[in-house]
Amino acid sequence: PLRCASEFLEMTEEFEDGNLISKTEAFLTFTVLAAWRDSIVVLKTCENLSPWAENVQIVRRCCDSISWKAFQDRRPRGEISIDEAWWFDDVVTLRIDHFSRIIAALKAKGTKPEIIGSCIMQYAEKWLPNMEGEAQGQRGHWYAKNELQLSITSGKNQEGSIRQNKEQRMIIESLVSMLPPQKEAVPCKFLLWLLKMAMVYSVTPALMTEVEKRVGSVLALEAEFPMLVQGNLAVSSPPGRGGGFLS
Structure with a gap:
């Protein structure tokens, strides 16, 4: 929210060195996007901040960060291990459009189709009725x-x-x-x-x-x-x- 507010208020370096936009950008880049849990939390917060979160690329950067951290495709084909599915529980809590972007990014990175399919099934289990x-x-x-x-x-x-x-x-x-x-x-x-x-x-x-x-x-x-x-x-x-x- 603070990053979106700083954009709305145009708190740029033109007015003061180290203004709020640059400070929040640094925090996002070096703290939030570096951590899995923080990236998930911020992305969920962005669900209530459209279109500002999209305009300042917070959603895109969070999705990219999450997809890179979730990407694991070094194992031979076969039964999906717990290590490969560790990220499912967090990702399936996201709104469908954000979930879709992460899945698309994982596909582009070459994630095994069985892993993608299993995550989609878990999302369906969570969000669709019996x-x-x-x-x-x-x-x-x-x-x-x-x-x-x-x-x-x-x-x-x-x-x-x-x-x-x-x-x-x-x-x-x-x-x-x-x-x-x-x-x-x-x-x-x-x-x-x-x-x-x-x-x-x-x-x-x-x-x-x-x-x-x-x-x-x-x-x-x-x-x-x-x-x-x-x-x-x-x-x-x-x-x-x-x-x-x-x-």
């Missing part, structure tokens, strides 16, 4: 995907429900967009669950088609190994709520 409970309240989505059936009649509560559904639809669309293209990135079970959630929240047709294609591609690849597919068809819960991906 499938069974959601389906009971919005059963009409299975047959009519064009609009949400709201059960709450109170005007205030209805507005809150609409806003929440819009936010969750945005999260689903963002997660679909950032899925790595590699088939091994996420299990078929997660893709099927994500497809159902996309139906519930009426995501854009293009993204719906993308998920459907990915499911079909994975199932076709595993057609010769039915036991692998059979274990992936129970999709009532997201990973961590009975799905077992993150346990």
Whole structure:
């Protein structure tokens, strides 16, 4: 907040040597961005400081710092170790647009698709509702995907429900967009669950088609190994709520 305030007040070196902008810049560069926890805290604070935090590049620098610290791709392919996933718990607490930027940066650095996929699944577990409970309240989505059936009649509560559904639809669309293209990135079970959630929240047709294609591609690849597919068809819960991906 202090860095944004100094920018708003134009507290530059033109008025006084060592003015607030230069001091806060030094603090950000040498203290905040050097530490993992501080970078996460500042980035979360930026959620309430748009567009100033964007204009002074705080968001970009925090995302870059976090992605560099999280980047680990020196291990052979295989099961993801605890060391490789140490950063998941902090990153999944971020707002979806900031999370998306970090994932994009990690992809660009060459992070293994399995790691990216596992982090995306953990984000979905944290921010999206349980499938069974959601389906009971919005059963009409299975047959009519064009609009949400709201059960709450109170005007205030209805507005809150609409806003929440819009936010969750945005999260689903963002997660679909950032899925790595590699088939091994996420299990078929997660893709099927994500497809159902996309139906519930009426995501854009293009993204719906993308998920459907990915499911079909994975199932076709595993057609010769039915036991692998059979274990992936129970999709009532997201990973961590009975799905077992993150346990």
